[in-house]
Amino acid sequence: MLIPLTQEKVRQLVPLVATGSQYRYVWGKLQDFLRRLTFSVVAVAIVAFGLNFLGDSTQLVLGLIAGLYWLWAPAVLASFRNRRHRRFPYGGFWRGRVLDVYVTEELIGKEETVNDKGQLVIIENRERCLNLEIGDKTGFETRVQAKLLRQHRGIRPGDAAEMLVLSRRPDLAEIELISEVFLPRHRLWIGTYPILQRDAFIDLSERLRRKARSQSPKSPRRSPRPRRSSL
Structure with missing residues (x-):
């Protein structure tokens, strides 16, 4: 059948932003977390020492975004997966x-x-x-x-x-x-x-x-x- x-109904069934279960799935295993954490550390170092020509406020914002990459990346990746279905x-x-x-x-x-x-x-x-x-x-x-x-x-x-x-x-x-x-x-x-x-x-x-x-x-x-x- x-x-x-x-x-409209399909978009109700497929969320626009990541749900809790989707976030946990994309979070992955310990090695996935460590990979993201390493990327965050490297990105913060680049912002702190390689982008000195930027203003302090801009550098601070970029540093926060880079430093929290390990936290927000799973939500973004899950939302991209949802978008593939919603299209x-x-x-x-x-x-x-x-x-x-x-x-x-x-x-x-x-x-x-x-x-x-x-x-x-x-x-x-x-x-x-x-x-x-x-x-x-x-x-x-x-x-x-x-x-x-x-x-x-x-x-x-x-x-x-x-x-x-x-x-x-x-x-x-x-x-x-x-x-x-x-x-x-x-x-x-x-x-x-x-x-x-x-x-x-x-x-x-x-x-x-x-x-x-x-x-x-x-x-x-x-x-x-x-x-x-x-x-």
């Missing part, structure tokens, strides 16, 4: 089913170290990931992936799956971007970057579900079967 949404003129609410569930080990990074013999050793960091193949009756299929968690154990083929799809065509015939996937039965989100305003999406999902139930033809009532009386 694919229900077109207005551009699509057409979007829709998609509901389908989980077709397959499987686990893989994905390479997430490499580290170089030296062993006791002085030889360079490359260590591969791998992570177990959940993979969902999802699709609908029209033949549309796609795959979403996320870090494997304990609460993923109950996911089975046939579970309902919902997401936001984005396109440049008004008929949504070509899907170019998708959001993370919501599994209503488990109240779980599957994906990497949390692009959606999740409370707003769940509210939309429930309203569409109630509307579909109200419009579905009601089955006629059956007359009660006569009971056999006991003597």
Whole structure:
């Protein structure tokens, strides 16, 4: 099932500025923080010693901006990601089913170290990931992936799956971007970057579900079967 949404509704679902969950995602790991902190220190040094020709007030402002780069950079990067989704003129609410569930080990990074013999050793960091193949009756299929968690154990083929799809065509015939996937039965989100305003999406999902139930033809009532009386 694919229900077109207005551009206004899509922009309600995809925030303009970074949310708390998006900020935490882009914040990254300790090495990401240290990389930003190093950049801040270098930038402050450049402003303090290399831009003396600027006025004191200008130099102070630039120094504050550079010194706090480690803090505000994740919010800016997350907002740029949001902007990539918000630029699509057409979007829709998609509901389908989980077709397959499987686990893989994905390479997430490499580290170089030296062993006791002085030889360079490359260590591969791998992570177990959940993979969902999802699709609908029209033949549309796609795959979403996320870090494997304990609460993923109950996911089975046939579970309902919902997401936001984005396109440049008004008929949504070509899907170019998708959001993370919501599994209503488990109240779980599957994906990497949390692009959606999740409370707003769940509210939309429930309203569409109630509307579909109200419009579905009601089955006629059956007359009660006569009971056999006991003597």
